[in-house]
Amino acid sequence: MKLLLLLCLVMGGTHLRAKETDPVRKLLRSSLVRLTIHGQSPSYYSPWKWANPKKRSGQGLVVGENLVLTLSSLVRNSTQIEVRLNAEPTPRILKVLHADLDRGLALLQGELPPGVEVIELPKVSNIKLGDKARSYWKTDRGRFMEGHATLDHVDAVIADGSYQCLLWYEGSNASVQGGYGEPVFCEGNLIGISVKNGQGSEMSVLPVEEIHRRYEFPSGRMKPDSAMAGFVFNPCTQKNFRDYNQLKDEDGGCVVTSILGQGSGAEELKVGDIILEFDGRKLDAWGRYEHPKFGSLSFEHLFSEKKLGDSVEVTLVREGERKTLSIRMASISEDRWLLPEYRGGQPGRFFIRGGYVFQNLSLPYLMAWGRDWTTKAPDDLLVLFNDEKGLLKQPEREEVVMLGQVLAHASNRGLQHLGRKVIDTINNEPLRGLKHLKEVLDDPKQKRVLLGLRPGNVPLLLDASEMRKVDKEIEESYGIDTMERL
């Protein structure tokens, strides 16, 4: 206890001294803001509901006139973002101007008081491994805090909810983990902002270079998307497989294990291709190349440096033959997936008819089973997700429709145990999506409707005209404020 007290005193002393002398603190005095974010996330299991509101906080940097840069994860599902500047008694309200989920960034807009300084983001971070990094944040009382770490390696990372592989600076022996958008400085220069990577004693930093690839400052104008890989690769380290493909150890090369419906290489590459060189860089068996400054790095981050439509040369081995292909750089749009991931926290699509809740299958629906969702969610839904992940929407199949649950009512007695069943067919025709289902159920000529449920196309017979009659009663009895979101 005494030791703790002593530590506090020593740290407090440092804090006071630093406040007076540190030029970075001077710079950040008005351009670093503490954000208070109120948010509410949708329920995917009962899609007409929303979870209880939650409050979180994070840091923002004033990067332009009335523009604040922060992390997209902080403002996900936000209902109100507040910022209090220069001890103003009333908080100011900011709105999300744009959230870039692939880089994990968000630009907020709102009227800031005069005199707030705009921080200029350097174009280049220019770090050396071994440099000491300092992160800064403000507490809810506006007090400055500071953390330290040693930048000891650089990683190519695909962050949670991102399709883009980016270079992150990683610091070890971090005094605080951070990850709430704190600006990080090296020898007095801003090098990036602190992002979450889940490691206890490590600090992860998104470099300023990546921020500049997305936004123009100080205008906050967005730049076009960068390219993203449209395939998944694995290390090619099995000796028999290498021998079979007549690869020597020194050839390196990583193997393509699945192809997505969109993204760079999705059209040109095939499962089983062994990529030896990418854009003139030789890859090792783990898909890494030698970066002149940071050493061995996964080649996947190189996509983020390419413009859409560019061509990149790839040397690979396909079915025992060496080839050089030119692959077109493309991006990935979440809107095109058959199974949405709702990375921005969007609510699911649904409608309720006759107490039957029809909804689309999405990644967050499965993740609602908790941390162990990959084993706890129903296997037939998980298998479907595994098999159909990476597929695109088609006019004949826009989404995967489920009978999510049945809200008990006299009209659906005997069927109230049904739920979590994928609907494959309607009146023996393939079901295209929720709108298709609703069209059929809305059609006054339809009475007897036959759905086919997975697995085995198990029949479910419904009376469309009877279902319509009870909607009002169900809406009132269950206190549902919206019976559809399509």
Place this chain on the structure above:
Amino acid sequence: MRQYLMICVSLLGCLLPLQGNELHEASVVLIECTSQRWNFKEPWKPHRFRKGSGTGFVIQGNRILTNAHVVANARYIEITRIGDDQKYVALVKFAAHDCDLAILEVEDSSFFEGMEALEMAPLPKVNSVVTTHGFPMGGTHLSVTRGVVSRIQMRGYSHSGADSHLVVQTDSAINPGNSGGPVIQDGKVVGVAFQVLRQADNIGYLIPSTVVEHVLEDVEDGRLDGFGEMGVQYRYDLQNPIIRSLLEVPEGRGGVLITRAFPRMPSYGKIQPLDVLMSINTYEISDDGKVKIDGRDLSYAEVMEREQIGTAVHVEVWREGKLVKLDLPLKEWNMIIDHRRPHDKIPKYVIWGGLCFTPLSRGYLDELGGVKKAPLTVRHAYEDVYGNEDLRADELVVLSTRLPHEINQGSDKVIGLILESVDGEEVLSLSDLRKKLADAKGPYAKLSFKGKDIPYVMKVAEATAKNDEILAQYRVPSGGRE
């Protein structure tokens, strides 16, 4: 139902005093069994052996009836009569693991002197008094407990983990060691004590005389066939008046809505989805799937339970406004994947190049700690296998384990997965795999696993040449077992 844990009640004990003094008590015996089951993940070796005890009783034909779980995987069985210090060696004649019953024989015929065979009685009445006889928690003195019949219903039998039959529920105390003991009413056996519901007070179960008699009749020809089914999935949709009206079900009739007829079962191709199963062997089926047998409401499956495999049941189905009559000869579930716990079974396997392949079974999954511990593709295959109409295979084969060696380096990522094909040819069974591997010309064999787009590659000559060396390195006695 799943939140409760059913446990079999054999085993392990300390002394309890003798009670009761009726004539039939002399026919109750103590069974002590040393058992040893096989390891289905490393299938060349058995697990350690264990000792347990249970109860049995003498039935017609100098036989002893007990629970299958008392003598499952038996290596050695001893039987003790009440008041006799001699132990007699017994052998399992039949073990009906699906309904947890076993018939034992004693080599020494003098064993049965002075013992009377107990007779079976019909199903007892609910709320009537029964006494349970046995050796709870071991000991050599008979213990008798008394209770009432609480209810009679269909429920899962935990010993097989996959079958349901009729059970009689009682509040008569049933404890480990009681297993296989007779439950008696008016001097006759109404059931065999076999399992309890943990996390509940005084809920014990008996195998009713109807199930016992089915087994006794079944083995009359010297062979145990088991219970037959028609192989349908159904729902209680007719409880809904709107659906009744859509299906134009006549007033006064009811039944269950068929949702699926399973391939390789008697109903397949005869009963269709959306048929209403209205009656079975003249018993009318209610909208909740019950029939009235001897004044009791029992699941309609009970009608099939009382018939032997091969016997046809007569069913009436309502199909598109007409009544259709069908005869369906009952068949045992066609188990491409054995969903039952593998009692008295020795696992099959093939080891090739240090890779050990075995059929996907309940036994294998239990070694992993249950089906939920298996990879998704395996879980899904295990759950969906009955309904899979396209399945050509007789068995699904998994790579159960790897004996690490430089020739099979990198195969850790495919352990536990289903082997779909060798060089593009579908693997239909373990023996088919053995043949495919023996015939592989090489130089490479491409092993394709379910859920992996890239095959695992082995060098054929190396795998064949080094196999014996690997077996010796890991002290595996044999490279395979059929």
